[in-house]
Amino acid sequence: MASVQKREIAPSVSVTQPARKRQRWIGYLFILPWFVSMIWFDAIPFGMNLYLGMTDYSVGPIEQANWIGLENFERMLDDDLFRQSLANTIYFIVFSVPLTLILAFSIALLLNTRIRFLGLFRTVYYIPSIIPVVAASIIFLWMFNARAGAINQILYAIGIDPIRWLTNPDYTKITLVIISLWGFGAQMIVFLAALQGIPEQLYEAVAIDGGGLRARLRHIVIPLMTPTIFFNLLVGLIASFQVFTTAYIILGPNGGPLQSGLFYMMHTYNNAFRYFEMGYASAMSFVLFLIILAFTLLMIWTSNRWVYYGDE
Amino acid sequence: MNMIENRRIRLLRQTTIYLTLIAGSLVVFFPLVWTISTSLKTPEQVTVREVQLIPDPVAWANYVDIFDLVPVWRFLKNTLVIASASVFGGLVTCSLAGYAFARILFPGQRVLFFILLATMMLPYVVQLIPIFVIFDRLGWVGTFRPLTVPRLLGHNAFYIFLYRQFFRGLPSELFDAARIDGCTEVGLWWRIAMPNSKPVAAAVGIFAFQFAWTDFLSPLIYLGSKQEMWTIALGLNGLKGFEGMGSTLPMMMVMSIFMIVPMLVIFAFGQKYMVQGVTVSGLKG
Numbered sequence: 001m002a003s004v005q006k007r008e009i010a011p012s013v014s015v016t017q018p019a020r021k022r023q024r025w026i027g028y029l030f031i032l033p034w035f036v037s038m039i040w041f042d043a044i045p046f047g048m049n050l051y052l053g054m055t056d057y058s059v060g061p062i063e064q065a066n067w068i069g070l071e072n073f074e075r076m077l078d079d080d081l082f083r084q085s086l087a088n089t090i091y092f093i094v095f096s097v098p099l100t101l102i103l104a105f106s107i108a109l110l111l112n113t114r115i116r117f118l119g120l121f122r123t124v125y126y127i128p129s130i131i132p133v134v135a136a137s138i139i140f141l142w143m144f145n146a147r148a149g150a151i152n153q154i155l156y157a158i159g160i161d162p163i164r165w166l167t168n169p170d171y172t173k174i175t176l177v178i179i180s181l182w183g184f185g186a187q188m189i190v191f192l193a194a195l196q197g198i199p200e201q202l203y204e205a206v207a208i209d210g211g212g213l214r215a216r217l218r219h220i221v222i223p224l225m226t227p228t229i230f231f232n233l234l235v236g237l238i239a240s241f242q243v244f245t246t247a248y249i250i251l252g253p254n255g256g257p258l259q260s261g262l263f264y265m266m267h268t269y270n271n272a273f274r275y276f277e278m279g280y281a282s283a284m285s286f287v288l289f290l291i292i293l294a295f296t297l298l299m300i301w302t303s304n305r306w307v308y309y310g311d312e
Numbered sequence: 313m314n315m316i317e318n319r320r321i322r323l324l325r326q327t328t329i330y331l332t333l334i335a336g337s338l339v340v341f342f343p344l345v346w347t348i349s350t351s352l353k354t355p356e357q358v359t360v361r362e363v364q365l366i367p368d369p370v371a372w373a374n375y376v377d378i379f380d381l382v383p384v385w386r387f388l389k390n391t392l393v394i395a396s397a398s399v400f401g402g403l404v405t406c407s408l409a410g411y412a413f414a415r416i417l418f419p420g421q422r423v424l425f426f427i428l429l430a431t432m433m434l435p436y437v438v439q440l441i442p443i444f445v446i447f448d449r450l451g452w453v454g455t456f457r458p459l460t461v462p463r464l465l466g467h468n469a470f471y472i473f474l475y476r477q478f479f480r481g482l483p484s485e486l487f488d489a490a491r492i493d494g495c496t497e498v499g500l501w502w503r504i505a506m507p508n509s510k511p512v513a514a515a516v517g518i519f520a521f522q523f524a525w526t527d528f529l530s531p532l533i534y535l536g537s538k539q540e541m542w543t544i545a546l547g548l549n550g551l552k553g554f555e556g557m558g559s560t561l562p563m564m565m566v567m568s569i570f571m572i573v574p575m576l577v578i579f580a581f582g583q584k585y586m587v588q589g590v591t592v593s594g595l596k597g
Contacts, residue, residue: 024416024417024418024419025418026416026418026496026497026498027412027416027417027418027421027497028418030408030409030411030412030416030497030501031408031409031412031413031424033405033408033409033464033465033466034405034406034409034428034465034466034467034472035424036465037462037465037466037467038427038428038431038467040446040462040465041439041443041462041467042431042434042439042467044442044446045438045439045442045443045446046434046438046439046442048442048445048446049438049439049441049442052441052442052445057445059445059448107333107336110329110332110333111333113329115326115329115330115333121333121337123583124337124340124341125336125337125340126587127340127341127344127576127579128340128343130522130575130576130578130579130586131344131572131575132525132526132545132571132572132575133526133528134526134528134545134548134549134571135548135568135571135572136343138548138549138551138552138564138565138567138568139343139344139346139347139565139568140343141552142350142561142564142565143343143346147359148358148359148360148561150342150346150363153360153361153362153363154363156361156362157362157363182340182343185340189587193587238435241435242435242436242437244529245528245529249528249549249552265437268437268440268441269529272440272441272444273444273533278441278444278445281441282441282442285437285438285440285441286438288435288437288438289435289437289438292435292437296433
């Protein structure tokens with residue numbers, strides 16, 4: 001009661017505004033730790049990365065950085081492993097990103113049909129996303145083992161010859177794509193939340209017009225879901241360009257047989273932390289940054305042609 | 313006639329949906345079932361050609377023997393040191409920054425908030441090597457500091473963003489009344505904002521712990537050469553190095569389960585907050 005009266009007598013402008021003004025400076029104090037960390041771990045490293053990329057910096061006994069200009073970037077053009085790691089990464093993305101998206105979207109659609117046990121199914125499908133990557137990688141490393149692995153045991157049971165998933169260079173990347181699909185639940189959750197936000201009247205409108213499920217999907221669901229598709233696509237793309245841990249654990253730092261599973265980040269990691277070619281590795285990470293930036297801008301640029309942002 | 317047909321179609325459709333979802337669940341769950349099964353096998357039972365989900369006999373001893381093979385407690389302690397820094401930074405430092413961005417007006421706030429969002433977009437690959445060089449120069453490689461100091465300073469734009477969104481949603485009346493009573497901004501944060509922030513604190517706390525528990529690349533780079541400082545994740549990966557194929561396979565599965573179970577427990581209790589956090593991050597895009 002008292003507080004209500006106070007508010008009525010003293011409009012917020014005259015009471016809170018001076019108080020706010022007086023204490024404005026303290027806002028800086030609140031964000032100071034973050035600000036220090038931003039300068040220290042974002043701003044400086046960002047600038048440093050480009051600088052290091054123009055040097056032959058290498059940690060170790062001789063810690064000096066000699067300016068070599070664009071030499072590191074020229075070196076990439078002659079580096080067979082650079083080309084291969086880029087090609088491997090693109091191969092992985094081309095399969096993993098769309099398949100994950102389609103899987104996540106389809107299951108979210110099925111879960112959005114007023115089924116029973118919705119919570120249970122949602123939990124089951126989401127659980128792989130909370131399994132630590134290292135544990136998941138170790139598990140799949142053995143499930144895909146040619147001799148003792150469960151996958152080949154199942155194939156054997158139905159009369160298919162064992163496949164050398166991880167030791168045949170033709171299969172390594174496919175295997176990693178299959179493994180990546182296991183984590184589709186994270187995207188599914190985002191899709192499901194968006195699907196549940198579609199107003200019921202829109203479905204009714206389609207039904208009145210005599211449209212079935214297909215019309216519903218084409219004219220209501222997919223258009224309204226394009227912002228979510230866009231978001232999941234972008235996040236998936238950015239993450240896949242930097243794919244590292246699973247392949248590193250399953251195939252080892254060299255990417256398995258004939259470097260068939262050597263991804264861009266692994267090649268960068270090897271140069272930086274195994275060969276201590278920090279300069280070259282920095283140049284490589286800068287190139288990856290540019291690639292990711294280009295894809296992001298391209299997607300944003302084309303988004304107004306296919307992403308529906310509503311009228312409001 | 314038409315009605316019956318419709319009903320039949322609907323029933324068929326329902327059945328198909330349920331069967332698909334159940335089949336999908338089995339596929340998704342199979343790796344975990346296989347992990348539990350393998351963790352209870354002897355090395356001899358592993359290298360057979362037939363699928364055998366229920367081991368005979370059940371090798372319960374694996375769950376005891378693992379402690380002789382691997383310094384599990386030390387790995388756990390190391391992980392918890394890093395995780396507590398991560399959680400503390402998330403709950404205190406990020407919350408402070410989130411509060412300032414939400415409820416204090418200060419010059420340059422919009423620019424700083426834009427910078428905060430921009431750092432969220434920055435792919436980690438561009439900072440990885442320079443940050444290593446910085447820590448190397450400081451002599452911090454081989455210590456926990458590269459893993460704790462950034463977190464303690466609140467180097468996580470996403471947590472700050474979550475806090476900011478939440479604090480903005482709190483009713484102004486809550487703060488105005490206390491302000492009139494002469495409460496300082498620090499007091500407002502501590503006495504009004506923090507006690508009211510349980511949902512977001514739960515989400516941030518869980519994410520921060522989860523991150524520290526599962527992180528692989530940073531511990532690998534900074535602690536990889538010092539086995540006594542390994543985290544659980546590094547320890548599990550290190551088991552791979554024990555050659556001899558099947559012999560350590562059950563142990564690796566035991567260790568995997570040690571890594572997975574805490575995540576499942578956290579998920580069971582914090583599912584609501586985690587899903588909220590995930591979808592908030594998703595829908596804002």
